[in-house]
Amino acid sequence: MKVQIPRGVQDILPEQAGLWRAIESKAADICERYGYEEIRTPIFEYAEVFSRSVGDTTDIVQKEMYTFQDKGGRLLSLRPEGTAPVVRAYVENKRFGHPVQPAKFYYIGPMFRYERPQAGRYRQFVQFGVEALGSDDPAIDAEVISLAYRFYVEMGLKNLQLSINSLGDKESRKAYKEALIAHFKPRIGEFCEDCQNRLEKNPLRILDCKVDRDHPLMKESPVILDYLNGESKEFFDKVLRYLDQLQIPYTIDPHLVRGLDYYHHTTFEIMSTKEGFGAITSLCGGGRYNGLVEEFGGPSVPGIGFALSIERLIASLEAEGIRIPTEKQTDVFIVTQGEAAKDYSVLLLQQLRSLGLKADRDYMDRKMKAQLKAADRLNSKYAAIIGDSEMERQVVLLRKMDTGEQREIPMSRFAEEFQRVVGGGA
Structure with missing residues (x-):
């Protein structure tokens, strides 16, 4: 019998492992400079950890999670992302009571999603991410964005674009959802089944649809920035002002909504603009979330974070012809x-x-x-x-x-x- 590796995963051979170690070392180094501490969570959690946090209307929960029953009949899932496990650990271990606040964590580890494998995207992939919990200061939004951007710069990438938007507070997001429902509802029958199911539950997810992205209603859809209340506008303006001070270039993208249920206020992506990199240009995504800690039984504590794929980073390094020195030497x-x-x-x-x-x-x-x-x-x-x-x-x-x-x-x-x-x- 010929045994082969399953589809959507990869072997990292000794000659490649040096590059992975160099990237992980750089990630740890920059996090420690920014005051973030490493956290390691289990590879599997109760399925509810993700369905309650990521949102049961998302593709991740509906289509991509590896979920199974253990011998006790409990429903478990291989982790598809890192934020929910970190927040679960934060609440379970009562880190909100720790004297050092905000709590600032980073993680590097494998995630699992059942999706169509393509260049730089696997069913088992490694994410590097950070989470800062406990502060609603816009300055920490700028810090998190700066950390992600600085990481790519120090890895040598030059063809980068930071896109940023605001989803506003709960009140602003609610007004925007209502506007989206009113916009799409008269012609929702022209959209795919997933979009039809999401209309009432989470209409922001319609804007992420790959099937109907060229539908005329997509281009004409309401813009979130038009629905921000005064407080949300002030918050967003401060984040942008801090990025200006840090000399981090950005583009405001009013269509960047990141439909995960827990996002509020700042949302951002870092993309590769290198010609020929591929159809999927996103390298990193993140944003601020309020209410997620409460979902796990903790106090009302805000958070912000990002996650990026190491595989996508390696693909972008190759696209720009950047070689990271990894040559080993024996004494x-x-x-x-x-x-x-x-x-x-x-x-x-x-x-x-x-x-x-x-x-x-x-x-x-x-x-x-x-x-x-x-x-x-x-x-x-x-x-x-x-x-x-x-x-x-x-x-x-x-x-x-x-x-x-x-x-x-x-x-x-x-x-x-x-x-x-x-x-x-x-």
């Missing part, structure tokens, strides 16, 4: 000839590794010339050569791989002496 490769030398190399290898050095040796019983080629393939700085002659004289022949320069070091102090050589760059 020393032990080359042996003869049984006595091979036996000794086992102990020497352990001594070197215990000093924190990257060391390896041949396990394929190859000739010395082939072992030196193996050292070269591993990008080793040095080769420690031990043959019958060296065993008799109790020395190790140390060769610098790039110059061929050699010197002998007594076996009794080789590990410590070599540590000094590497530390001093000799």
